[in-house]
Amino acid sequence: MEFFLVTLLNSLSYGLLLFMLSSGLTLIFSMMGVLNFAHASFYMLGAYLAYQTGAYIGFWPALFIAPILVGMLGAITERYGLRTVHKFGHVAELLFTFGLAYVIEEVVHLIWGRAPVDYRVPEALDFTLFTLFTTQYPAYRAFMMLISVGMLISLFLLLTRTRVGMVVQASLTHPDMVESLGHNVPRVFMMVFAGGCALAGLAGVLGGNMFITEPGMAFAVGSIVFVVVVFGGMGSLAGAFVASLIIGSLQTFSVALDFSMLSLLGAVGVSVSEESNWYGLWSITLSQTAPVLPYLLMVLMLIIRPRGLMGTRES
């Protein structure tokens, strides 16, 4: 019970973090049809910038400044990069963001080195919030969830209740009409791209010190975010939300479980000798398969329901 509750809380906070990343990716994708390969790189930049600015002005101002800086970088990327390659088609746009991911990783190497940096949880939040049975639950995780949920609610309200949100939503489906009503659609695109990147940056600020801030973090989380977006259905925010929570808990639970087929067979009274050819296969534990599970789930989803959980269109 204790294990279950704690892991559930952990997967919830991880899932929310994933959603912060995948929501930006989904918004950008459904608006511009561009899959931003460098999205996770902006997540990484968020963590590094928070570490760097935090070293001078402390964590709290950095929590606001780092995402804004990342958002500005996103705006520059859209204005001077993506808009230039747009005329060459989607493949060129995709490859542009792919190349950008390379360059960002190398720039991070250049500035901060190859080793992880010492980006820590702020002291004000470095305490135990409550003790669940025997497990101490860190306050920072709760803080992470609080910020994520707050962010999501404000994003939802922004998109559905304000004039800006209306323009954004209308530009998603009817860009020509919105343009002829006098709105600057390219600028809306730029703002959405910047906003998505800022969300990724915020996720980086929160996730960087919870997990680890190193040059490999972008590649590690990037492909999981893609899985989330494909699983949830391309272009569906609600789908991305559900998928984030599912993939988040799948990863968290499977890492923590130490079952193998061997123990399952043992439970029903079958024993496999160590000399057997298949012993190696049976003895693989669930935690060993953890890195593969999300991808396996994605492949299954694609076979059963190619449009994803809540996707509305085939491609």
Add this chain to the structure above:
Amino acid sequence: MKPVFHKSRLIFWGAVAIVFLLLPYGFSGGFALSMASQMGIAIIFALSYNMLLGQTGLLSFGHAVYFGLGAFMTAHAINWVGDGRIWWPITFMPLVGGLTGMLFGLVLGFVTTRRAGTPFAMISLGIAEMVAASALMFTTFFGGEGGIATDRTFGGELFGISYGPQIEVFYLIAGWCLVGMIGMFAITQTPLGRMANAVRDNPERAKFVGYNPTRVRWLMMTLAGFFAGMAGSLATINYEIVTAETLGLVASGNVVLMAFIGGIGHFWGPIVGAVFVTYLQSALSTYTQAWLLYFGLLFLIIILFSPGGMANLVTLHKPALRAHLMKRLLPSYALAAATGALMLTGFVALIELLYSHGGGDLVSLFGLEVDTSSTLTWIVPVALFVVGIALFRWALKFVRRAWDEITPQLQASGVV
């Protein structure tokens, strides 16, 4: 109708074969030979990738999976030959790798090719991640962190060829490279190759004509898997070790870069890209730590300014060359090259300084000893870079003007 291999093409491929044959005599030293072997492998791999990206419009981020699986299977097959469990000459090992790649292309392609465009790109990435993660899980087949080692001389001598010396391996690679190039070129000329182009350009119309786009993509994927596996097989024979990195995402990304830098719009583009990138990787990585950065920037610049890659630059100048107007362009190009070199020198010096910063005050830059603690050391590269940018932009004006001048003449002479 002309046959696929008409006279001029036969002469062309014959010339390529002779070049391959004479290549080891053109240069000396083991380094050049091993690089030429690497290039041969890269050429097959990049061409097989372009069967997907260039010809079928499938942007795959997981092509190294087929390369790697072919490589692993070959390593096991060679070891089995060594154990005496099976008999199969090393010369035909690439068929083992090729069939492995083909099989996985068939199986994985069934899942991936159901979608095209952006979803395909993401799914191929997911599949690649899955295979890469499984590689560390199933240690019996993939050998875990250490990989699978083998020995290409296990096959023993056949017709006096033992594959001990590198030169024999080079000729093996060159031979299969030629077979691969001709085979993949031939595929572009078949109805399947043509339908692949149609599916790339307009899947709906292809469907209307009566072809199933998914089926065409799947077939192309399977064939591309064959050639990728063949390249992987040659890599095993060349290096005598396969690690899980061979099928990882970095390797997959690398082939995207090769094909795109060379140019995906022409059959020979990826060949140029493979040769160029392989050379750059081994040449640059011995000189600088920052080679990946330069590499990424080169890639971005090509996407931004010449999305057809290097091949496109050549075709762009063909009409001018034919109309004998290159002499009007060359002066402006020389100016742009000179100012561009200035800009590049400043930029590279700055990056190198940043990289070596922290490793002591005195560092060597372009063979010069410089002191990183003095301000001058930093000002000079920055100044070079900034002035270089300004001059380069100024030089580009002349290039544009030269083009504007010759375009009407080109149009008048009817070569455009």
